[in-house]
Each structure stands twice: as structure tokens, then as C-alpha cells.
Amino acid sequence: MIFAQKIKKNKMETIYNSKIKKVMPGAILALFLLCGSFISAKADVIRLQVKEETANCTGVAPQTCMLVKYKSSKDWELFYSGIKGFKYTPGYRYTLSVQRTKRKNVPADASAYTYRLIKVIKKQKIAVKTDDPTSQEYAWAFIAKHRWNLIQLNNKTQENSPAFLVFDITTGKVNGNSGCNSIFGSFEHTANTISFKQLASTMMACLDDKSNQLEREFSQAITGKTFTFDIAEQTLNLYQDGKIVLMFGMAPLDLSQKR
Numbered sequence: 001m002i003f004a005q006k007i008k009k010n011k012m013e014t015i016y017n018s019k020i021k022k023v024m025p026g027a028i029l030a031l032f033l034l035c036g037s038f039i040s041a042k043a044d045v046i047r048l049q050v051k052e053e054t055a056n057c058t059g060v061a062p063q064t065c066m067l068v069k070y071k072s073s074k075d076w077e078l079f080y081s082g083i084k085g086f087k088y089t090p091g092y093r094y095t096l097s098v099q100r101t102k103r104k105n106v107p108a109d110a111s112a113y114t115y116r117l118i119k120v121i122k123k124q125k126i127a128v129k130t131d132d133p134t135s136q137e138y139a140w141a142f143i144a145k146h147r148w149n150l151i152q153l154n155n156k157t158q159e160n161s162p163a164f165l166v167f168d169i170t171t172g173k174v175n176g177n178s179g180c181n182s183i184f185g186s187f188e189h190t191a192n193t194i195s196f197k198q199l200a201s202t203m204m205a206c207l208d209d210k211s212n213q214l215e216r217e218f219s220q221a222i223t224g225k226t227f228t229f230d231i232a233e234q235t236l237n238l239y240q241d242g243k244i245v246l247m248f249g250m251a252p253l254d255l256s257q258k259r
Contacts, residue, residue: 043101045118048083050094051076052126053138085117090142091232095122125232139231140189144169148176148236148248153217155244162211163218165248174199179215180206194238195226221246 051067057078066088067076083098097118106112150163165176167187175184178201185199199222206212227238227245234250 043099046098046100047071047121048096048098048115049073050079050088050096052091052093054090081111081113081115083115083117086120091126091234093122093124093126094120097121140169142231143167143236145253147251147253149251150218150246151235151249152244152247153214153221158214161214163214164251166253178218179211180204181215183219192228192230193226194229196222196224199223 047070049069051069053067054064055067055078057063057065057080066079068079069076083096086094086096086098088094099116099118100113101116102113103110144167148165148167150158150161150165152158153163161179162177163179165174167174169189172186172188173184174187174196175182177183181202181204183199183201186197188195188197199219201219206215225240227240229236229238231237236248236250237244238246238248
């Protein structure tokens with residue numbers, strides 16, 4: 001009798017295990033689909049275009065925002081959020097693949113979504129068109145916020161050059177260094193030109209021939225001259241007759257240099 005009960009028990013366990021094996025794949029699939037549905041309802045992948053310049057905006061406090069276009073956008077829109085994993089460089093226009101996830105319990109001062117970079121599809125260097133009135137204000141505000149170190153003169157690269165310029169757009173004054181001496185004076189600008197007027201300098205002797213040559217060539221290149229200009233990425237480029245004469249690299253501005 002005990003033997004018969006064991007056989008019956010084993011048979012029932014076999015039937016139960018068989019049913020579990022049949023049910024489990026379906027249950028796992030249903031759970032997977034349920035989770036997938038839950039995730040897809042909260043996150044989607046979008047394409048986002050990011051402009052080469054930022055704009056002032058106001059959130060909780062005044063700040064600077066990126067300008068973006070979505071697939072359906074006709075105009076640039078202020079973007080109040082950040083994009084996790086994305087490093088923005090002014091002067092470049094980006095096309096991005098981004099995961100957008102809807103937040104739960106969104107604070108009143110926060111975006112309804114979070115964004116995470118999937119891929120940079122395109123990164124294009126854009127020169128600021130200084131003859132465009134809408135970008136001229138941005139261009140000059142950008143120029144005034146930085147010191148501009150000389151990196152190219154008459155098609156020759158300048159390694160670790162001491163020459164630089166600083167522009168004060170409020171007073172129309174320019175100052176800097178021409179290689180050995182401090183220079184100072186005034187400048188004028190139109191929509192897309194810079195004119196250097198009434199430049200003067202200190203009268204210290206240069207310590208070596210290289211510095212003396214730089215001093216002479218730099219002073220001759222800018223004194224009393226008018227240039228067209230543009231800003232490309234982190235350089236300020238000055239042109240005459242369509243050819244680049246001077247190129248300056250962007251550097252942090254020491255406010256004591258604005259005098």
C-alpha cells in the first residue's frame with residue numbers, strides 16, 4: 001500500500017511539474033511584455049538638434065540655456081534641461097540621438113522629462129555670421145568676455161605668443177600686448193568690421209630678436225587697419241581682401257586687463 005502511495009505521489013509531482021513547465025514560458029513572456037510596455041510608456045528615443053550658441057533664459061533664476069529643435073520644430077526653442085552624457089561646446093551645431101524619459105511627481109520648477117545622450121550623430125563647426133543683426137550682439141558680447149591670444153600672424157603660427165588683445169565694447173577701448181610692450185587705444189566696429197584707431201604703446205626694449213620681430217610685425221598688422229571678422233569655435237579671425245591676417249585664440253579674461 002505504501003509503495004502504491006509513493007507511485008501515486010510521484011505521478012502527481014510529474015503532472016504538476018509538467019504543467020509548470022508549460023505555464024512558465026508564457027508567464028515569463030507576459031512579464032517581459034508587461035515590463036517592456038511599462039518602459040516604453042515612460043521613455044522614448046528622439047532626435048534633437050542643438051544650436052551653436054546659447055541664449056539667456058529664466059528658470060528659478062536667470063541662466064543660460066541651449067537652443068534646440070525637435071523633429072517638428074520650425075524655430076529654435078529654449079532648452080531648460082541638461083542632457084546626461086553630452087558635453088556642449090559653443091561654436092558647434094549638433095544632431096543628437098537622445099533618450100527622453102517622463103518623470104513622475106515633477107516639481108513645479110523642473111522639466112517634465114530627463115534626457116540621456118545615446119549618440120552624437122553630427123557635430124558641425126559653425127562660424128558666427130557677424131553681418132547678421134541677430135547674432136552681432138551675441139558676437140560682441142562673446143568677444144568682450146574673453147582675452148584673445150595671438151596664434152597666427154600673416155599665415156605663420158605663433159607658438160606661446162605673448163601678444164594678445166582685450167576689447168571693451170562699452171568704452172570702445174582695446175588694450176593688450178604686442179610682444180614686448182603694452183598696447184592701448186580705441187577701436188570702432190560695424191556689423192562685420194573692426195577698425196583699430198589711435199593705438200599707442202609703452203617703449204620697452206625687447207629682450208631678443210624673436211620678440212622684436214613679433215612686436216614689429218604685430219604692430220604693423222593692426223595699427224590703423226580695418227578688418228572683416230568672424231568667430232569660429234574658439235577663435236577670432238581677422239581678414240583683409242578675403243584672406244586671414246590674424247587669428248586669436250580664446251582665453252579666460254582677467255578683469256584687471258580691462259582698463
